[in-house]
Amino acid sequence: MGEHSADVAPKGKAAPRRTSIGGRRNPASASAILEAAEAILSETGLAGFSIEAVARRAGAGKPTIYRWWPNRSALLMDVYARQKETVLRVDTGTLEGDLVELLTRLFAFWRDTPAGATFRSIIAEAQSDPASLAALQSFLADRRAYVGEVVARGIARGDLPPKADLPSLVELIFGFAWMRLLTGDIAAPDADHVPDALPARVRLLLRGAAATA
Amino acid sequence: MGEHSADVAPKGKAAPRRTSIGGRRNPASASAILEAAEAILSETGLAGFSIEAVARRAGAGKPTIYRWWPNRSALLMDVYARQKETVLRVDTGTLEGDLVELLTRLFAFWRDTPAGATFRSIIAEAQSDPASLAALQSFLADRRAYVGEVVARGIARGDLPPKADLPSLVELIFGFAWMRLLTGDIAAPDADHVPDALPARVRLLLRGAAATA
Amino acid sequence: MGEHSADVAPKGKAAPRRTSIGGRRNPASASAILEAAEAILSETGLAGFSIEAVARRAGAGKPTIYRWWPNRSALLMDVYARQKETVLRVDTGTLEGDLVELLTRLFAFWRDTPAGATFRSIIAEAQSDPASLAALQSFLADRRAYVGEVVARGIARGDLPPKADLPSLVELIFGFAWMRLLTGDIAAPDADHVPDALPARVRLLLRGAAATA
Amino acid sequence: MGEHSADVAPKGKAAPRRTSIGGRRNPASASAILEAAEAILSETGLAGFSIEAVARRAGAGKPTIYRWWPNRSALLMDVYARQKETVLRVDTGTLEGDLVELLTRLFAFWRDTPAGATFRSIIAEAQSDPASLAALQSFLADRRAYVGEVVARGIARGDLPPKADLPSLVELIFGFAWMRLLTGDIAAPDADHVPDALPARVRLLLRGAAATA
DNA sequence: GGCTAACCGAGACGGTACGTCCAGTCTTAAT
């Protein structure tokens, strides 16, 4: 019942018992909460992600969390916002190379960091929480715009005709990536034995886009 | 969240108080439970979908539910299994027509019946429950096989070269459909003003598949 | 069994919805729980005495009860501890008078207040719960000590020889009282018709104690 | 969860799967049920004594039990009725010797056989079940009558004056025995060190009874 | 420089839902 002491985040220093810093938000608390949330999410998944658990692990009071995040979904979104700052920039010289590289690195990012679990959780959350859905849509629009730029660069480079159906291309790319994430199918390609399906998907899409000009 | 008073079974008729029918499963209970689950799911979404609420509404005991479904996810899957029996069969004469028709009717099915909310819930559930993920994968494989057949029929018909990249085509189709569902973007096409994007997506995919032969 | 509708708190007054008073126990909740427990016990007996029913009647959450009482037995003991504060003090001038008066008033206390039902329940509970048994033994030792004092006063008064077998006397008195309680045989004496057996029991014990000196 | 197979009584023979023997009660079932009930009672106490557990252990269906015993209490009484057939007959030559011997053997019977746990359970049950209380009272009257005979024999023998208060004596004896049982205080006397209190109690009672003549 | 306001942790509060166990009833299939 009382082993809360073991639940607090293992701090290297001395567990200095955060307290108020006056009439404004304590950034140390905010980051402790986000870090705890991220750790719990990547360790136990969305199922173990409760406000109670985050507060326990962060050594924070529940009202402190509720003061700054209205609900679980909002906290979830902040956790992802913090992670996705790792923007994926690519430039291989060809559009096909760029897209393959982009997806490969996105899958690696999802696979090798807590971001994958977090993003899966966000999509799940959005299925029952309208505010999360709106946030997700806005985030998606942002990322689509970025991929749109990559494709536009390819068009400028002559890799694709100017009249190619860019919106279709971009939407299909994201649909592919999402479904792979949501079905747990983002394993690293086994280069030696199994030919990776990813380049084939990209190739089909690019040929189709070229043909729809 | 608190409208439990509305959850009691609508006993307009006779409230026949189901009971045991001997040492075997009572199909009346099973279907009452599945119907209650479906109704709750479509009315309140995944958030309000609890075993407790289902039992209350179905006029069933919780142990009766747990006897036949190990957990919430299993019940969820059964609800969907019951709904998806509405199989979508199409044959318009051309592959493009088939695929557009298929997706249009799929979106309508998701939009106009509880099945859409159910399926969104299942995908969400699969993000935290491995058993649900496995079930979802197996279901997906089944549906992919069906679309594979539609495409194969198109190849036989000559709509696509025999060496077309069928797996890529099928996977991209499903990615597209799922993302539309998960982002709430399956509104009916507004024929007069906005040209529907759906046929454009199908066209791109088919051109790409033809070109990858 | 099913009269739950009568279990809800009688909110004639203002139904102030108790809430937390900070990081410490709310005495209003504690006493509401004990009062509800006492009422249920005296109305329905041990059979209807469930944590669930107490919580319902007290307008309290189950966890609030479990936070402060580890189990049903502990709550039961507290209910009795609250009642037995009505200590029975007697001093009639003679030992025989004191003992008869003590037992008469004890039987009246058991008969006319919820305490009798409560104590019966405690003894019953102690037959299956070791912790309750220990608590009961300790309580019994306490009461035996008090009766021991009454008897010692009688010895000092000369009502009994100094070497009288005090432990036997006290134990036999309690055995008599308990058995009467447990067999439901504590009806008020019907002065007119049936001569009360109680004084006869006391007389036998006192004569025996005097003779064992 | 499903290891019911391990719960059935370890039968030496072959677990012959009892079945109906036609339109009348199967005595094999009855005794299997009583034996299972007795075993459970002595192993787990009243807490683990449920109809479900008895049925499981006896390899019987619950309805079979309910057909012959209306409730848990009735089964409990039957279990004790079966055990108490070991009647305690004493004749040492003196009344004091008889009573000491009787109580000593009664305590040993309660201590060394399942009967003690069973009888404690019956008394506990009687505190909430009126039918059990009535049965207990009737049983008690029967036993009191037997002890009354022992005492009457003592009177005939001249160990006690003819006008001794026999009802008081008998009631006090039972009160003493019951309280010892209910407080778990029936340990075997430690002859070497602690002088047993039992003879002292009997002596006090007999002296008192003699003096009340 | 004292006051006030907002913050911090802690944790109790009334609740809902969990998943399990048992009560007592019912029906079947077999004997």
Next chain:
DNA sequence: ATTAAGACTGGACGTACCGTCTCGGTTAGCC
């Protein structure tokens, strides 16, 4: 007609977490 078997509704169990509340204490900024 009775048996074992097992499903049925229903209710209580003890636990986890929800979102709200109040506490005692700290710190900053304003008068």
